[in-house]
Amino acid sequence: MKTAQVVIVGGGLIGTWSAFFLAKRGFQAILIEKGVVGAQSSGVNFGNLRLQGRYPGQYPLSLRSQAIWEEIGSLIGDSCEFEKTGHLYVATNEAEQEKLEQHARVAEGHGLVIERIDRTGLRRRWPWLGEELQAATYSARDATANPRLVSPAVARAAQRLGVEIVEHACVHRVRKNGDGFTIETDTGLTVNCAAVVNAAGAWALSIAEAFGETAPMFAAGPPQFVTEPIPYRVVPSVQAVSGSVIFRQIPRGNVIFAGYPRTVADPVLNRAPVPPQKTLNGMRNLVRIAPFLKSAQVIRVWSGIEGYLPDMLPVIGESETTPGLFHAFGFCGHGFQVGPGVGAVLADLIVDGRTDTSIAPFSIKRFENDVQVSEKLAHEFDAPASPGRPE
Amino acid sequence: MSKVVIVGGGPAGIRAASVLVEAGLRPVLVDEGRRAGGQGYRAPAPNLDLDMKSLMGTEADKYSRLHALFASMRERIDYHHGTLVWGVHERALHTLADGVARTIPYDALILATGATDRIMPLPGWTLPGVFTLGGAQVILKDQGCLIGNRVVFLGSSPLLFLAALQYRKSGASVAAVVDTTPLSAKLVAMRDLMASPRTLARGVMYRTALRRAGVPLIDGATALGVHGKERVEGVRIKDGRGHERFIHCDAVAYGHGLKPETQLAELAGAHFRFDPVFRLWLPETDTDGRAGPDLYLAGDGATIGGADAAEASGALAAHALLADMGRPSPEPELARLRRQVGRLRRFQRGLARAFAWPVSQAAALPDETIACRCEAVTVGEIRAAIQTPLGPREVNRVKALTRCGMGRCQGRFCGPALQEIVSGACGEPVADVGRLRSQAPVKPIPLHAVSELEQTR
Ligand SMILES: Cc1cc2nc3c(=O)[nH]c(=O)nc-3n(C[C@H](O)[C@H](O)[C@H](O)COP(=O)(O)OP(=O)(O)OC[C@H]3O[C@@H](n4cnc5c(N)ncnc54)[C@H](O)[C@@H]3O)c2cc1C
Ligand SMILES: Cc1cc2nc3c(=O)[nH]c(=O)nc-3n(C[C@H](O)[C@H](O)[C@H](O)COP(=O)(O)OP(=O)(O)OC[C@H]3O[C@@H](n4cnc5c(N)ncnc54)[C@H](O)[C@@H]3O)c2cc1C
Numbered sequence: 001m002k003t004a005q006v007v008i009v010g011g012g013l014i015g016t017w018s019a020f021f022l023a024k025r026g027f028q029a030i031l032i033e034k035g036v037v038g039a040q041s042s043g044v045n046f047g048n049l050r051l052q053g054r055y056p057g058q059y060p061l062s063l064r065s066q067a068i069w070e071e072i073g074s075l076i077g078d079s080c081e082f083e084k085t086g087h088l089y090v091a092t093n094e095a096e097q098e099k100l101e102q103h104a105r106v107a108e109g110h111g112l113v114i115e116r117i118d119r120t121g122l123r124r125r126w127p128w129l130g131e132e133l134q135a136a137t138y139s140a141r142d143a144t145a146n147p148r149l150v151s152p153a154v155a156r157a158a159q160r161l162g163v164e165i166v167e168h169a170c171v172h173r174v175r176k177n178g179d180g181f182t183i184e185t186d187t188g189l190t191v192n193c194a195a196v197v198n199a200a201g202a203w204a205l206s207i208a209e210a211f212g213e214t215a216p217m218f219a220a221g222p223p224q225f226v227t228e229p230i231p232y233r234v235v236p237s238v239q240a241v242s243g244s245v246i247f248r249q250i251p252r253g254n255v256i257f258a259g260y261p262r263t264v265a266d267p268v269l270n271r272a273p274v275p276p277q278k279t280l281n282g283m284r285n286l287v288r289i290a291p292f293l294k295s296a297q298v299i300r301v302w303s304g305i306e307g308y309l310p311d312m313l314p315v316i317g318e319s320e321t322t323p324g325l326f327h328a329f330g331f332c333g334h335g336f337q338v339g340p341g342v343g344a345v346l347a348d349l350i351v352d353g354r355t356d357t358s359i360a361p362f363s364i365k366r367f368e369n370d371v372q373v374s375e376k377l378a379h380e381f382d383a384p385a386s387p388g389r390p391e
Numbered sequence: 392m393s394k395v396v397i398v399g400g401g402p403a404g405i406r407a408a409s410v411l412v413e414a415g416l417r418p419v420l421v422d423e424g425r426r427a428g429g430q431g432y433r434a435p436a437p438n439l440d441l442d443m444k445s446l447m448g449t450e451a452d453k454y455s456r457l458h459a460l461f462a463s464m465r466e467r468i469d470y471h472h473g474t475l476v477w478g479v480h481e482r483a484l485h486t487l488a489d490g491v492a493r494t495i496p497y498d499a500l501i502l503a504t505g506a507t508d509r510i511m512p513l514p515g516w517t518l519p520g521v522f523t524l525g526g527a528q529v530i531l532k533d534q535g536c537l538i539g540n541r542v543v544f545l546g547s548s549p550l551l552f553l554a555a556l557q558y559r560k561s562g563a564s565v566a567a568v569v570d571t572t573p574l575s576a577k578l579v580a581m582r583d584l585m586a587s588p589r590t591l592a593r594g595v596m597y598r599t600a601l602r603r604a605g606v607p608l609i610d611g612a613t614a615l616g617v618h619g620k621e622r623v624e625g626v627r628i629k630d631g632r633g634h635e636r637f638i639h640c641d642a643v644a645y646g647h648g649l650k651p652e653t654q655l656a657e658l659a660g661a662h663f664r665f666d667p668v669f670r671l672w673l674p675e676t677d678t679d680g681r682a683g684p685d686l687y688l689a690g691d692g693a694t695i696g697g698a699d700a701a702e703a704s705g706a707l708a709a710h711a712l713l714a715d716m717g718r719p720s721p722e723p724e725l726a727r728l729r730r731q732v733g734r735l736r737r738f739q740r741g742l743a744r745a746f747a748w749p750v751s752q753a754a755a756l757p758d759e760t761i762a763c764r765c766e767a768v769t770v771g772e773i774r775a776a777i778q779t780p781l782g783p784r785e786v787n788r789v790k791a792l793t794r795c796g797m798g799r800c801q802g803r804f805c806g807p808a809l810q811e812i813v814s815g816a817c818g819e820p821v822a823d824v825g826r827l828r829s830q831a832p833v834k835p836i837p838l839h840a841v842s843e844l845e846q847t848r
Contacts, residue, residue, distance in 0.1 A: 297835035
């Protein structure tokens, strides 16, 4: 039997950053991870730290997060290949161009600098882009980092600050115990604590449901592909605003790309398949916007198990039923960027009982009524229906 | 009628096809090779003036017989040559030939994908002029080229002696054949090797022929490194008596036996178990090659057995498939094939002991040795990753954190060595550090590949 002020369930980005910031603020925490730190979504994602085109209500959190990313080297002693590469959003027709303009205005409202680039500008600055591209917006502050390195590095930094990290232990019971909680794992570990962070990713519902609340989360993953190394020339992340494809090149030469629709994943069997047809589709979409890549070879594909909610927004905040329980899950494919910010916000909530960063749109309470289903659900996921999908 | 697809045009695939053809089926045979024959019975490019009779030596008759068998049924199968199978998903193969991607659905699948070289990293092994042993043979048999004029055959494999003889016959000088397993290990393995006295005799004959020709044969050596400024100039070894020696050469053929090509089996749903003799993860099959519903494995792709076992196991897999379709089985014939396969595979297990995978070499590798050729990851980087707090202790995690096995070959070549390096650095048995998972594409595919549908559109 152990005791801690806080137990964090889940060693992804959310859990490790929470551990780090709690420790920084002097709280004694234990992080429990069923497998190893950073091996799920957090370790397999695309690595994009995109600021353009986010949900308007998420900008305060997103910007707080980016500021942490920009300091990652000095904060945790490892820059994890963080690079301010910029992000280029591209459009092939007027409707898409209009969408870019809407995104740009929202971003500018939050102080981001967005550059609008026309066809000629595109040809001049990125002559290797496909002919069919009409316009683009560019944000220089957007960045990338290496997801495989981040969570373990943050966990090590948290460890140095005194956090105990327990791997290969699955939390299978969380129950109220007086003012606090008792946590039990499948390895026989029991911990008494005052607060619990539910950062269990696509597996987080069982903890919420043990306390009488839930959310219509389902698991899926976008297919990711990578080519062999070719000479380095693409600096920014390039994304079709239609969602058909996104790609970036890392300085060692590999081109990483991804595209919708996402595929249903299985959190129980721990599977995130990439059907070969998606590889071919992804390849075709990439060659359309970047024809110079046509003779590069794809050497590897993968996906991950990510929790999605029908409004494409995460759950972040204190439980509605149980004070002391804090949820942060269902990041809908954008938790890499907001991860550090979410960790900082959770530390605020646990240490101060409040936070200055707006998180109201992310309350689990919103699912007590019908939520607005995002149009992305229809376009960016495979049929057949997942639990949260509209008919 | 159900559609049966065979992957692999070596002895296993060809024999499987012939059994199915005799039973009145019209199987599909998909092979990455441009010409049928597979690895051991590889046919040279048509306009090459290679004396295959002399190159194949004692195996020349079998070579001709297999190619004749293939020619005789060529019109009764659907043969896709030069066609890579890069994925298996929901009972369809995903193929690529001449830049065109197709899917081939199947009701039953026989995988006869053969083997590839197993190699243990060594200081200097990425210098130009070092080839895998199998690669050295492919270049000779496929293109009629030699890897060098003065060649050292290094490692541990029965094919060392065969390849050295083939090189000699083709005009190269063989500087030495250096076997890293001592003769004593061969004596210990004798009980299993007697399972196939004829094959054993052939091996002894190769050695004798080389010795007669004045080629130095060094047993029980330790490989210390390959040396050279821009390319291979020689190899440094410690011989069985502990003396260091430098052997001048301009090329090295290097290998430690073979490992099954099991990626497609994994994608098709086979289960794997660790085999302590081969020290490899092998797909699980019954004696006839059943590996799952409508999935059959044959030949060296299931477990290393050599060409004769490949043929016999191909026939067994085809008979198993026919039996599962409700066709009658020729029991006496099956019993004979099972005995033959059993005997030859026992022999190969003996070979695996007689020509051992140099586990201790892995532990002794200097940190600066490259472990992963594709991504240029050193042994030291792998050890350092494991030593860090919260460091990985399982090969797929080591891959994620170090890039070892993440490149072009997807760990097909560095995988077995990675297991040993991780096992050594973690102090865990090799069976406990996992195995690299396979994913489609099993080999690189170019972005300009277009699907058949688009092409006709
Ligand atoms: C393929 C892919 C590409 C992506 N690309 C991007 C991108 O470019 N940019 C971006 O911002 N976001 C991206 N994302 C999303 C981002 O990766 C995730 O939102 C983020 O990693 C979520 O972090 P997490 O900590 O909530 O989840 P996870 O990383 O899944 O961590 C949850 C952890 O909890 C553990 N756990 C679960 N249950 C228990 C239990 N009962 N006991 C103990 N441990 C438990 C799990 O094992 C897991 O390690 C992508 C996601 C995927 C899958
Ligand atoms: C390089 C090399 C050289 C060898 N030389 C000899 C020798 O000289 N003498 C000897 O006795 N043995 C040799 N062997 C051993 C050889 O494995 C066996 O003798 C015998 O060839 C095994 O027969 P098989 O039918 O199981 O496989 P193979 O003969 O290897 O045939 C397998 C076939 O499957 C094809 N294939 C594999 N994967 C795919 C895919 N994804 N898509 C499409 N096609 C695929 C391959 O291209 C190949 O044509 C050699 C092995 C190797 C790897």
